[in-house]
Amino acid sequence: MFLRLFIKLFFVDTLLNDRNMQNFGFAYIMSSALKRLGDIRTYYERLIAHFEYFNSNPFFISAIIGICTNLEEKGKTDIIYKIKLETMAPLSALADSLVFGTIKPFFTVLFVSLAMISVKSSFWLFWLSFFLVTNFLKIYTLYFSYKMGLGFIFKLTKLNLQTLIAILKRFIVFYLGGFALLYLHFYVHIEASLFHNTFYALLLGFLFLNAFVFSRLKNWMSLTLYILFFVIYYYIKF
Amino acid sequence: MNFFLIVALVAIINTTNIRFGLFFFGQPLVLGGILGLILNDMGVGLYVGSIIQLMWVRSMPIGVKVQTNYTLITFLTIFFIKIFDTPFYPLIFILSYVFATVAKYLEKIIKKINSHIVDLVMKNLKKVNLDILHIIYLIVYTIIFFLFFLISFYVMHFFLLKLVFYVPEKMLLAFQASYKYLILYALSLMYQSVSFKFKFFYFLGGAGLALFLILAQLPFYMALIVLVLMTIFVSLLEQKKWIFGGNN
Numbered sequence: 462m463f464l465r466l467f468i469k470l471f472f473v474d475t476l477l478n479d480r481n482m483q484n485f486g487f488a489y490i491m492s493s494a495l496k497r498l499g500d501i502r503t504y505y506e507r508l509i510a511h512f513e514y515f516n517s518n519p520f521f522i523s524a525i526i527g528i529c530t531n532l533e534e535k536g537k538t539d540i541i542y543k544i545k546l547e548t549m550a551p552l553s554a555l556a557d558s559l560v561f562g563t564i565k566p567f568f569t570v571l572f573v574s575l576a577m578i579s580v581k582s583s584f585w586l587f588w589l590s591f592f593l594v595t596n597f598l599k600i601y602t603l604y605f606s607y608k609m610g611l612g613f614i615f616k617l618t619k620l621n622l623q624t625l626i627a628i629l630k631r632f633i634v635f636y637l638g639g640f641a642l643l644y645l646h647f648y649v650h651i652e653a654s655l656f657h658n659t660f661y662a663l664l665l666g667f668l669f670l671n672a673f674v675f676s677r678l679k680n681w682m683s684l685t686l687y688i689l690f691f692v693i694y695y696y697i698k699f
Numbered sequence: 700m701n702f703f704l705i706v707a708l709v710a711i712i713n714t715t716n717i718r719f720g721l722f723f724f725g726q727p728l729v730l731g732g733i734l735g736l737i738l739n740d741m742g743v744g745l746y747v748g749s750i751i752q753l754m755w756v757r758s759m760p761i762g763v764k765v766q767t768n769y770t771l772i773t774f775l776t777i778f779f780i781k782i783f784d785t786p787f788y789p790l791i792f793i794l795s796y797v798f799a800t801v802a803k804y805l806e807k808i809i810k811k812i813n814s815h816i817v818d819l820v821m822k823n824l825k826k827v828n829l830d831i832l833h834i835i836y837l838i839v840y841t842i843i844f845f846l847f848f849l850i851s852f853y854v855m856h857f858f859l860l861k862l863v864f865y866v867p868e869k870m871l872l873a874f875q876a877s878y879k880y881l882i883l884y885a886l887s888l889m890y891q892s893v894s895f896k897f898k899f900f901y902f903l904g905g906a907g908l909a910l911f912l913i914l915a916q917l918p919f920y921m922a923l924i925v926l927v928l929m930t931i932f933v934s935l936l937e938q939k940k941w942i943f944g945g946n947n
Contacts, residue, residue, distance in 0.1 A: 471720035472833050478813035479763070485817045489829050505824060512821055516762060519721055553761075561759040566892040569756045573728060576745040577882055578919075584732025584745060591723050630893040631901055632934040637889055638905025639926040643912070647919045649883070664880060672887040680754045680767075680888075681796050687884045688789045688877055695873035 463607065465493040466526060470599055473519050482516035487526070487545075494530040507533070513542060517549040518556030523599045525549060527606025528613060535610070548614065556598075559622055563629045564594060570633050574640045578648070660694065705737060706852065710845035713770045717760065719837050725770035727751035734777045746882065747777050753885035757892045765810070768802035771795065771848060775855060783859060786875040790862055791855075798851040805847060809840070904933065 473486035488511040495507050517525060525548055532541050572587035606613040667690050675683040709730070716725040723729060731748015735741040755769045775795035780788055816836075820827050866874075890902065908929055912922040 474717045474721070475719060475833050475836060476813050476817055477717070477810060478817050479807075479810045480814040481817065482762075485813075485820070489833070492829060508824065509821070512817075557759060557761055561761075562893065566756050566889070569728070569752055569892075570889055573749045573752055573886075576728060576732075576749045577886075578923075579742075579745075581732075581741050581745070584729050584735075584748065588723055588726070588729045591726070595721070595723075627895065627937065628934045630895050631937065632930050633893050634890070634895075634898050634901040635905040635908075635933050636926065636930045637886070638902040638907075639909040639912075639930065640905075640923075641883075641886055642906045642909035643919065643922055643926065644886075645883070646909075646913050647922075649880075664883075668883055668887045671884060672890040676888045676891040681793065683888065684754075684789075684792065684884070687881075688874070691873040691877035692870055695869055695876070699869065699872075 462494060462497055462530075463604065466490060466530065466607075467523075467600065467603060469493055470519075470523055470526070470603070473522055481512070481514045483519075483522070484512050484515045487515045487522070488512050490522075490526050491529060491533075494526075494533060498533055507538065510538075510542070513545070515545060515549060517553040518560065520560050520595050520598050521552045521556035521602055523603035524552055524606040524613060524617070527603045527608075528610055530607055531610035544611070552617075555617075555622060559626055560595060560598070563626045563633075565591070566633050567629045568594075570637055570640075574636075574644075577644060660698075663690075663694065703849075705734075706848050707845055708733075709770065709774045710841050710848055713768070713844050713848075714837060714841045716770060718840055727755065727769050727773040730770060730773045731777060734774065738777070738781055740781060743780055744777055747780060748773060750881055750885040751776070753882075753889055756889065765803050765806045767796070768799040768806070771802050771851065772799045774848065775799075775851065778852070779855065779859060782856075783863065785878045786871045787859070787863060787866070788878055788881075789874055790859060790866070794855050794858060798855060801851075802844075802847060805843075809843075901933070905930065 469490040469492075472489060473483055475489075476485040477483060478485065488508055491511045492504075492508055495504050498504075499507060511529075525545060528544060528548070529541055532538070532544065568587055568591050572583045572590070575583035575586070602613075602617075605616060609616060667687070671683060671687065675686055678686075712724045712730060712733075715722040724733070727750075728745070728748040731744040731746075731751070732741070733744075735744020735748070738744065751769055751773050755766070758766050758769075760766050772792075772795045775798060776788070776791055779791040779795075783791065820829075820832065890898075905926070908926060909922070912925055917925065
């Protein structure tokens with residue numbers, strides 16, 4: 462059953478919809494667990510109950526699936542909806558911060574820096590690392606939540622994921638500062654002319670402004686500003 | 700490789716972004732590498748892929764929010780940079796962005812249609828085989844985006860052919876020059892991707908260490924290894940008990 466649940470987790474967002482978000486994906490995953498438990502009458506009854514509104518992070522949804530399967534096995538069906546409702550938002554916030562807010566930028570800065578220095582394998586290494594880590598998270602949360610039931614929530618709080626997030630965030634920023642300067646020195650070769658050449662000084666000034674101010678704009682706006690910078694410089698200079 | 704096969708591959712990759720599995724093949728860096736391999740130009744593939752990856756790293760698919768289709772932007776940008784050459788990249792990028800935004804609205808419409816599909820399935824739950832429904836849905840979804848990508852490609856090709864003659868020579872020179880530093884622009888966007896207390900000082904610390912390594916005249920790879928090791932050390936330093944032990 463564990464393998465079935467894991468495979469079906471890949472379909473969680475297939476029928477992602479406007480009204481009830483991931484309700485269909487959740488019910489579809491639970492269908493394989495419910496088939497094992499009850500007879501055909503209770504199966505449809507329970508399945509319909511899982512079509513309630515549901516929205517969480519696709520990487521941590523496995524934790525709620527595991528807890529719900531555990532509760533279904535124990536017959537505690539009356540509290541399932543309450544558990545789903547109360548766990549989906551906090552788990553989603555934690556997972557969004559961990560996966561999209563930390564792990565993704567971490568692998569991005571690491572492997573893009575390799576791509577920038579022409580390491581051709583960087584793209585599949587990026588894919589492999591990201592894929593393995595996120596699927597490890599899915600397997601880990603699914604396995605332990607299924608085994609431990611509601612106790613998994615307490616285990617999750619003891620894992621101290623906030624510390625891991627803080628460490629990775631510091632890594633990203635410190636490495637970014639260091640790599641940017643190393644790249645400028647070894648690959649762009651501006652160190653000698655930095656204070657003598659107006660263009661490089663202006664470019665560096667623009668990049669600093671971009672990092673602190675323009676990056677808050679939409680992508681197309683900041684890119685347009687970057688291109689405009691070059692166009693204006695060329696029209697003034699030549 | 701046949702052009703239609705490439706578009707079909709990109710459409711399948713687009714399906715694996717969210718609808719099936721979150722496989723990350725559609726991440727710009729990965730798709731850039733794959734397209735670079737197919738088009739036999741890893742340089743352009745990785746360069747454009749890296750830039751778009753950095754630009755969209757802060758974008759999160761949370762709740763009802765639908766992201767701009769970065770898979771489509773990567774595909775169109777790499778293809779047209781190969782066809783029209785680098786000086787035209789601002790035109791290429793902006794047109795790709797327009798189509799990716801249209802793809803975003805197409806995704807929103809699909810989400811609305813999904814609500815009706817789910818309602819219909821709920822009413823006829825006993826008659827529907829959920830496994831087959833998923834497979835048919837994914838095939839239809841992939842075909843819709845295959846057609847959309849194909850139309851986007853031809854419409855964009857048509858517009859670019861019309862537009863390229865109107866770009867002044869001096870502007871082309873500016874575009875050509877800016878292409879080289881585009882990666883630095885994208886890298887500077889990364890600073891806002893995370894936020895925490897004293898972020899600026901960590902950034903300055905990294906830059907200071909790099910400056911020290913440059914002044915020490917270390918070769919690049921040696922400097923990079925030292926930087927990575929020091930970064931790991933500094934990142935862990937705040938959690939002193941991990942290194943030195945402690946009661947709490």
